[in-house]
Amino acid sequence: MFRALYTAASGMTGQQLNLDNIANNLANSSTAGFQQRRVQFSDLLYQNEIMPGSAATQQTTVVAGLQVGLGTRPAATEVIQTQGDFATTGNPLDLAIEGGGFFQVLLPNGETGYTRAGSFHVDAQGAMVTADGNPLQPAVTIPADATNVTIGSDGTVSVTQPGQTQASQVGSIQTALFVNPGGLNSVGNNVYLATTASGDAIVGSPGGAEGLGALQQGMLEQSNVSVVDQFVQMILAQRSYESNSRVVKAADEMLQQLNQLVQ
Amino acid sequence: MDSGYYAACTALKSRTEALDTIANNLANSSTTGYRARHNVFSSVLATTGDRPLSELNTTTNNYGVLSSTRFDISQGSLQKTGNELDLGIAGPGFFSVQTATAGVHYTRNGNFHVSTQGLLVTAAGDKVLGEKGVIAIVGAPVAISPDGTISVNGAIAGRLKMVEFPAAENLESVGNNNYSAPAGTALPATHTTLEQGALESSNVNAITSVVEMISAQREAETMRRVLTMFNNDMDKTAAEDLPRVG
Numbered sequence: 001m002f003r004a005l006y007t008a009a010s011g012m013t014g015q016q017l018n019l020d021n022i023a024n025n026l027a028n029s030s031t032a033g034f035q036q037r038r039v040q041f042s043d044l045l046y047q048n049e050i051m052p053g054s055a056a057t058q059q060t061t062v063v064a065g066l067q068v069g070l071g072t073r074p075a076a077t078e079v080i081q082t083q084g085d086f087a088t089t090g091n092p093l094d095l096a097i098e099g100g101g102f103f104q105v106l107l108p109n110g111e112t113g114y115t116r117a118g119s120f121h122v123d124a125q126g127a128m129v130t131a132d133g134n135p136l137q138p139a140v141t142i143p144a145d146a147t148n149v150t151i152g153s154d155g156t157v158s159v160t161q162p163g164q165t166q167a168s169q170v171g172s173i174q175t176a177l178f179v180n181p182g183g184l185n186s187v188g189n190n191v192y193l194a195t196t197a198s199g200d201a202i203v204g205s206p207g208g209a210e211g212l213g214a215l216q217q218g219m220l221e222q223s224n225v226s227v228v229d230q231f232v233q234m235i236l237a238q239r240s241y242e243s244n245s246r247v248v249k250a251a252d253e254m255l256q257q258l259n260q261l262v263q
Numbered sequence: 264m265d266s267g268y269y270a271a272c273t274a275l276k277s278r279t280e281a282l283d284t285i286a287n288n289l290a291n292s293s294t295t296g297y298r299a300r301h302n303v304f305s306s307v308l309a310t311t312g313d314r315p316l317s318e319l320n321t322t323t324n325n326y327g328v329l330s331s332t333r334f335d336i337s338q339g340s341l342q343k344t345g346n347e348l349d350l351g352i353a354g355p356g357f358f359s360v361q362t363a364t365a366g367v368h369y370t371r372n373g374n375f376h377v378s379t380q381g382l383l384v385t386a387a388g389d390k391v392l393g394e395k396g397v398i399a400i401v402g403a404p405v406a407i408s409p410d411g412t413i414s415v416n417g418a419i420a421g422r423l424k425m426v427e428f429p430a431a432e433n434l435e436s437v438g439n440n441n442y443s444a445p446a447g448t449a450l451p452a453t454h455t456t457l458e459q460g461a462l463e464s465s466n467v468n469a470i471t472s473v474v475e476m477i478s479a480q481r482e483a484e485t486m487r488r489v490l491t492m493f494n495n496d497m498d499k500t501a502a503e504d505l506p507r508v509g
Contacts, residue, residue, distance in 0.1 A: 004279075004286035011290030018293065038344070040374055040386050041294040043287075045438045050331060052435050053445050064303065064331040064432035068280070069287035072294050075439075076386050078374070082345040100403060180377045199379035209416075211403035240292045243469055247286045250480045254279055257487040261494070 003047075003070065004251040010071030011244035014041055017074045018237040025225045026234075033117030033190050034223035035079050036230075042075040079182050084224040086216065092149045093120040093128065096221040101175035101206055101213030102192065104137040105130055112137060113191035114176055114184065114201065119220055128157075132189055140171035153214040154207030175212045176201035268493045273326040275486035277304060280329045281479045288467045289476075296352075296371030296440055297465035298335055302475070305330040336431050339371075339466035341458055347405050348375045348383070351463045356425040356455030360389040360441070367392065368441040369426060369434070369449065371463055383413075387439050393421035409456040425452035 018039045028034040052065030086096050095118030097103070102114035113134065120136060123129045126144055128136045142149060146159035148167070155173035160166075178184060183197030194201055206212045281302040291297040307326045341351040350373030352358075357369035368389070375391055378384045383391040383398040390397045398413060398421040406414045411423035426449035428434060434442040 003283040007283060007286035007290050014290070014293065041291065042440045043291050043294055043297055043436065043438050046436045052433055062331070063430065064333050065435065066329065066331045067300065067436055068283045068332065069291070069300065069436060071287060071290040078386070080344065080346055179379055179381055182376050196379065236293065239469070243289045243292070243473060246473065247282070247289055247476060250476050251282055254282065254480060254483050257484050261487060261490055
């Protein structure tokens with residue numbers, strides 16, 4: 001009897017978290033390079049009142065046991081790794097990654113962060129930095145007098161300087177790949193950190209067949225949030241919450257009936 | 264005491280237990296690959312040894328108890344996710360996974376990942392089994408055909424070990440979307456196909472569950488009334504009114 005109350009409560013708590021996650025996805029539907037997350041649920045332990053396969057008599061066994069489940073729990077919020085749409089911006093320092101791979105940035109605490117948001121700028125020293133001012137790794141410096149910046153799909157950065165007819169290479173951008181990108185740790189500001197679950201970064205030049213992606217200059221990858229899909233998920237979460245709350249009410253009314261036995 | 268009183272007691276108890284199962288189904292309506300369980304009631308005849316009971320005695324001593332929970336084997340809907348390591352099962356099959364401590368388990372949750380060792384694993388970290396043991400995924404892109412053959416960058420990496428259970432009611436739910444089965448009951452899958460980039464949603468039917476819930480609730484209410492009737496009306500008659508007669 002009381003199990004139903006706690007079981008329904010676990011369903012309500014789970015749907016609440018589901019809605020939190022949907023809200024975050026929708027809030028970030030315009031965040032460049034954002035990858036939506038999805039809550040993965042799994043069922044909790046079961047109480048075995050009659051084990052399936054136990055002996056019913058000396059000759060026969062119980063074919064279907066009496067198992068009562070104890071509810072659900074959110075097991076993971078998993079990153080959906082699909083490609084977001086590309087928006088043409090025309091800004092030469094906007095880079096989109098086609099395929100897998102992440103840009104590497106140096107965080108203020110000395111750690112390496114990974115991001116798919118390729119909106120870069122040039123700081124006072126000429127270094128390519130993210131909108132938050134974190135420098136790209138390995139560092140690329142654009143000369144102050146550069147008139148034209150070209151970034152190839154393999155990450156080669158070349159500039160044309162006044163008085164020069166040929167472009168000169170000033171650096172090359174490398175991307176990082178993870179065995180399990182779903183295991184990366186989101187720390188906000190579009191930045192991910194490597195974990196033991198994601199594995200160590202495999203760094204290399206993009207554009208090849210190693211799955212490191214290919215760079216597209218003048219474009220930005222939009223978030224991969226599908227607003228329609230999130231709305232559908234939101235309705236499902238809401239209705240599931242509602243049906244679980246009805247179970248709480250049903251359990252409560254049954255308890256009430258029990259109390260009325262004693263008059 | 265009237266034996267019908269105990270029959271009503273048993274029925275009330277079994278309905279409250281039934282609500283637990285319904286609550287679990289509704290709580291897991293968002294659990295990937297979850298299989299609903301339904302209550303099975305059966306009658307238990309209270310007898311005294313081998314003596315045959317009279318018809319009247321049989322009626323009043325036939326108790327309704329919750330005897331088992333039956334596995335709902337109907338197909339859940341396949342929901343597109345776009346992740347290349349998400350696999351939806353169409354048909355009655357299960358994936359085989361190697362757990363760390365409890366041997367081989369079976370699951371319908373095809374939300375897979377690649378571990379840092381480069382092996383195909385479930386969200387809980389259990390290794391997904393292929394026909395020749397664990398499956399190594401090194402590189403991209405990963406293509407998985409409807410029959411479970413996995414190709415990584417064009418080269419075949421293995422084939423998923425899909426199994427079917429002709430008697431699915433033998434499966435024991437162990438939580439975490441996993442099931443365990445008695446040895447020798449898992450047969451190679453023949454009626455199962457896979458869809459890459461999709462996940463099977465829970466097969467809990469919200470309408471059926473709510474109807475089950477309402478009937479459990481109302482039946483409990485009826486039993487309560489029966490009990491009250493025994494308690495108040497009949498016993499009262501026996502204890503207070505009868506002595507006054509005559």
